[in-house]
Amino acid sequence: MRDLAGAVGMEAASLYNHISSKSELLETICMTIADQYLGTLAVAKKEGQTPTEKITTLIKLHIRVITANPHMVAVAHDEWRHLDQLPKQNFINKRNQYEMTLKGWINEGKKVGQLQNLDTEIMLFTLLSSLQWLHHWFRSERSIDKEKIEYEMVELLLGGLKK
Amino acid sequence: MRDLAGAVGMEAASLYNHISSKSELLETICMTIADQYLGTLAVAKKEGQTPTEKITTLIKLHIRVITANPHMVAVAHDEWRHLDQLPKQNFINKRNQYEMTLKGWINEGKKVGQLQNLDTEIMLFTLLSSLQWLHHWFRSERSIDKEKIEYEMVELLLGGLKK
DNA sequence: CCTACCGATCGGTAGG
DNA sequence: CCTACCGATCGGTAGG
Numbered sequence: 001m002r003d004l005a006g007a008v009g010m011e012a013a014s015l016y017n018h019i020s021s022k023s024e025l026l027e028t029i030c031m032t033i034a035d036q037y038l039g040t041l042a043v044a045k046k047e048g049q050t051p052t053e054k055i056t057t058l059i060k061l062h063i064r065v066i067t068a069n070p071h072m073v074a075v076a077h078d079e080w081r082h083l084d085q086l087p088k089q090n091f092i093n094k095r096n097q098y099e100m101t102l103k104g105w106i107n108e109g110k111k112v113g114q115l116q117n118l119d120t121e122i123m124l125f126t127l128l129s130s131l132q133w134l135h136h137w138f139r140s141e142r143s144i145d146k147e148k149i150e151y152e153m154v155e156l157l158l159g160g161l162k163k
Numbered sequence: 164m165r166d167l168a169g170a171v172g173m174e175a176a177s178l179y180n181h182i183s184s185k186s187e188l189l190e191t192i193c194m195t196i197a198d199q200y201l202g203t204l205a206v207a208k209k210e211g212q213t214p215t216e217k218i219t220t221l222i223k224l225h226i227r228v229i230t231a232n233p234h235m236v237a238v239a240h241d242e243w244r245h246l247d248q249l250p251k252q253n254f255i256n257k258r259n260q261y262e263m264t265l266k267g268w269i270n271e272g273k274k275v276g277q278l279q280n281l282d283t284e285i286m287l288f289t290l291l292s293s294l295q296w297l298h299h300w301f302r303s304e305r306s307i308d309k310e311k312i313e314y315e316m317v318e319l320l321l322g323g324l325k326k
Numbered sequence: 327c328c329t330a331c332c333g334a335t336c337g338g339t340a341g342g
Numbered sequence: 343c344c345t346a347c348c349g350a351t352c353g354g355t356a357g358g
Contacts, residue, residue, distance in 0.1 A: 012354085022352095118318060126316065126320070149285065157289070158323050160279075162323075174344060177344065180343070329356105329357090335352075
C-alpha cells in the first residue's frame with residue numbers, strides 16, 4: 001500500500017479515503033477481468049456457427065482482453081490466489097464456467113470431425129495456457145501490430161507449428 | 164518460514180541449523196530447475212537431426228522436467244522474480260540462453276520449409292507458454308499417463324487443434 | 327490528505 | 343532443536 005500510495009503521490013493512510021481495503025482493490029481487478037472473459041464467451045457463441053469458428057472468435061477476443069488491459073490481466077492472473085474466501089470462490093466459479101463452455105465447443109469440434117481427436121482437457125489447457133505470455137509481453141509497451149498477433153496466434157493454435 | 168518449519172515438525176528458528184536463509188532456499192530451487200532445462204537443450208541438440216526433430220525432442224524433455232519435479236517447477240516459475248539481484252540475473256541469463264537456442268531452431272525450421280512462416284517470437288513464446296499448465300496439473304497428484312501427455316502435446320503443438 | 331501510531335507478522339539471531 | 347526475542351515492515355485507524 002505504501003508503494004501504491006507513492007505512485008499516486010500521497011501517504012498510505014490517505015489511500016483509505018478512496019478505497020476501503022487492499023483486498024477490495026484486488027477483488028475489483030480480478031472480477032473485472034473475469035467478467036470480461038465471460039463476455040467474450042457470449043459474443044463468440046453468438047457470432048460463430050461451427051465449433052472452429054466459435055473457438056477462432058474466442059481466441060481473438062481473448063487476446064483483445066489481454067492487449068486492452070495487460071496490467072489488470074497480469075494482476076488477476078498472478079494474484080487471484082490471494083483473494084478472500086468468498087470472492088475467490090466467485091472467481092473460480094467464473095473460471096470454471098468459461099472452461100466448461102470452451103470444453104463443450106472442443107468436444108463438438110471433435111464430434112463433427114473439425115478438430116483432432118485428442119484428450120479434451122489437454123487441448124483446453126494447452127490452448128488457454130498458450131495465450132498467457134501475452135500479458136507479460138504487452139505490459140512493456142511494445143509497438144506491436146495487434147491484428148498481426150491475433151491472426152498469427154489463430155494460425156498457430158489451429159494449424160500448429162508445422163507447415 | 165514458520166509454515167515450512169511446521170510442515171517438517173520444528174520451530175522456525177531451528178530451520179536455520181539446516182539452511183542459511185530463506186533466499187538461499189529459493190535460489191537452490193530456481194537454479195536446479197534452470198539447469199535441468201538447459202540440460203534438455205543439449206540432449207535435444209545431440210539427438211535431433213532436423214529442426215522439427217530437435218523441437219519435438221525438446222518438448223518431450225521439457226514435459227519430463229515438469230512431471231518429474233512439479234513442485235519445484237511451480238516455485239521456480241512463480242517466484243523467480245523474488246530472487247536476489249545476482250541469482251536473478253543468473254537465472255535470466257540461463258533462460259535467455261534457452262530461448263535463444265530454441266529461437267535458432269525455429270528459424271532453421273522456417274528456412275528449410277518444415278515450419279510455418281510466422282513471427283519467430285510469437286512461435287517461441289506460444290510454444291513455451293503452452294507447456295506451463297502442466298506444473299499446476301501435476302502438483303495435485305493425478306494418475307495420468309505421462310507418455311500420453313508427451314505424445315498428445317507434440318501432436319497438438321506441431322499439428323494444431325484442427326484436423 | 328497528513329501525522330502519529332497500533333497490533334500482527336516476518337526473517338532471523340542469541341544463547342543454551 | 344527450543345525459548346526468548348529483535349528490528350523491520352505491513353495493513354489499517356484515530357484525529358485533525
